[in-house]
Amino acid sequence: MRHNGALALAFHATFVTFILAPIVVVCAVAFTPEGYLSLPTKGFSLRWFKAILNYPEFLRAFRDSLWLAALSSTIAIGLAVPAALAIARYRFPGREAMTALFLSPLMIPHVVLGIAFLRFFSQIGLSGSFLGLILSHIIVVLPFALRLVLAASYGIDQRIEHAAISLGANSFVTFRRVTLPLIMPGVVSGWVLAFINSFDEVTMTVFIASPSTTTLPVRLFLYIQDNIDPLVTSISASLILMTAVLMIVLDRLFGLDRLFLGSAKS
Amino acid sequence: MTTNPKLAPLLLSGPALLVFIGLVLAPLVMTALLSFYDWGQYKGIVAEFTIKNWHEVITDEYYYEIFGRTLRIALFVTAISVVIGVPEAYILNRMSPQWRGVFLLVVIGPLLISVVARTLGWALLFGSTGLISQALLTLGAVREPIDLMFTESGVVIALTHVLVPFMVLAVMAALQRLNPDVENAAMSLGASGFTVWRRVILPQIVPGILSGSVIVFALAASAFATPAIIGGRRLKVAATLAYDEFLNTLNWPLGAAIAMILLGALVAIIVGSNRLIERRYAQVFE
Numbered sequence: 001m002r003h004n005g006a007l008a009l010a011f012h013a014t015f016v017t018f019i020l021a022p023i024v025v026v027c028a029v030a031f032t033p034e035g036y037l038s039l040p041t042k043g044f045s046l047r048w049f050k051a052i053l054n055y056p057e058f059l060r061a062f063r064d065s066l067w068l069a070a071l072s073s074t075i076a077i078g079l080a081v082p083a084a085l086a087i088a089r090y091r092f093p094g095r096e097a098m099t100a101l102f103l104s105p106l107m108i109p110h111v112v113l114g115i116a117f118l119r120f121f122s123q124i125g126l127s128g129s130f131l132g133l134i135l136s137h138i139i140v141v142l143p144f145a146l147r148l149v150l151a152a153s154y155g156i157d158q159r160i161e162h163a164a165i166s167l168g169a170n171s172f173v174t175f176r177r178v179t180l181p182l183i184m185p186g187v188v189s190g191w192v193l194a195f196i197n198s199f200d201e202v203t204m205t206v207f208i209a210s211p212s213t214t215t216l217p218v219r220l221f222l223y224i225q226d227n228i229d230p231l232v233t234s235i236s237a238s239l240i241l242m243t244a245v246l247m248i249v250l251d252r253l254f255g256l257d258r259l260f261l262g263s264a265k266s
Numbered sequence: 267m268t269t270n271p272k273l274a275p276l277l278l279s280g281p282a283l284l285v286f287i288g289l290v291l292a293p294l295v296m297t298a299l300l301s302f303y304d305w306g307q308y309k310g311i312v313a314e315f316t317i318k319n320w321h322e323v324i325t326d327e328y329y330y331e332i333f334g335r336t337l338r339i340a341l342f343v344t345a346i347s348v349v350i351g352v353p354e355a356y357i358l359n360r361m362s363p364q365w366r367g368v369f370l371l372v373v374i375g376p377l378l379i380s381v382v383a384r385t386l387g388w389a390l391l392f393g394s395t396g397l398i399s400q401a402l403l404t405l406g407a408v409r410e411p412i413d414l415m416f417t418e419s420g421v422v423i424a425l426t427h428v429l430v431p432f433m434v435l436a437v438m439a440a441l442q443r444l445n446p447d448v449e450n451a452a453m454s455l456g457a458s459g460f461t462v463w464r465r466v467i468l469p470q471i472v473p474g475i476l477s478g479s480v481i482v483f484a485l486a487a488s489a490f491a492t493p494a495i496i497g498g499r500r501l502k503v504a505a506t507l508a509y510d511e512f513l514n515t516l517n518w519p520l521g522a523a524i525a526m527i528l529l530g531a532l533v534a535i536i537v538g539s540n541r542l543i544e545r546r547y548a549q550v551f552e
Binding site for chain 2: 003004005008009011012015016018019020021022023024025026029037079080082083085086087089090092095098101102104105107108109110111112113115116117118119120123135136138139142196199200202203206207216217220221224225228232233236237239240243244246247248251256257260
């Protein structure tokens, strides 16, 4: 194993600076004591973090985003687990086409999905509803859940299940007591990845959200399009800090590279 | 499990299948149909068959310019991601496990942060009074303040930042499949570091670079939030154009035609290049 030379490390330092610069800048500006955007800031203040509390529409959007992410990723995992077992265990006509259909939201641009849902929901009377948001988010997060559950399902030794059945367990007991515990790491990491993708989704949601039913990223996006002020930096900084904590927890639990590399290969 | 092997997969995948037929195929078909509907400023959407939306998008130079800009931005973002993402993946892969863990968190972690928050950072750095302009003025690299807001260069820089982690991930996955003994063998036979990289490593990770490029290109060509914030309302790309037709002009049929062109072009590029990669490099995938 060879080591990185000075040139490689210099490149690496530049790359890391490039990656961190915008994130650090958002956090730095958020602590400004001034009433306007200023960088470099003189002084340190939590003024703009306290200001978030005066904007109930952002707090409501945050709460709705959490609910939306929790509900859609839970329903998505509920659909993905049996589908993954069917794909991993059985050879049947249309298996490939079905898998492609389930993974297709990864390939369809989210703008196109947003437009398709806007049209569809306005035809069936669901436009601007929270139910519409949930249904559309189930579709975009299901592929992430499916890939991780699928990876876990391929790794199961089916003889363990056969042993359970030969000992008299019925299929439901076998699933709950044997299969499910074996694929649990895939189920949990799939749910987490689905939750994050739902929470961060903006491109599709901006088409189908309404002023009364919207998510935090959409509200933030619409606000930034009109004006950029310290308030949006403090909200973004809060999001960044929350994500950073979550990231470290996830890294400890699953290993961030495994969460992503596991999902990078189909 | 003991269930009938013919019926079981259908029962297991049935719920997800119904949801996807109802919520993916049906809306897409309806959008495709919508693109053939008529629209007028005062009459709104009329369910009469017409090809005028397609005709307008395909013949009007205004749309050429926007699709051309979208393609140009996506190509630049992909090229820069290859140039900086491939060496970074290689460097990360050679680090000790502890350092690699830390820097993977730094490089891959931003994928979990809302794209709106990441783009906001660039909006703060760009601009004539932003840090980039100030720094370049202080260094004497430029005479007058430079403003990257509402420029194509600005969009390319911000989008590269958003998407380069996907390139690093794809190349890392390819590097981890390599056998380190091959690299050592080349070195023991007297190859220089650069030769090893060019003749031994690079040929083996080309499939990873290509699949990373496909991902980055597809996401860059259909990106919405970043070009909308950095490019503003004047510097439109395909995705922001479709958004304007739907939510500002309210010409849904025309917006649907733009969406269908974007979808068709991307699916063709993704499926086509994946076929090509798999055929050309079948042996690398074993």
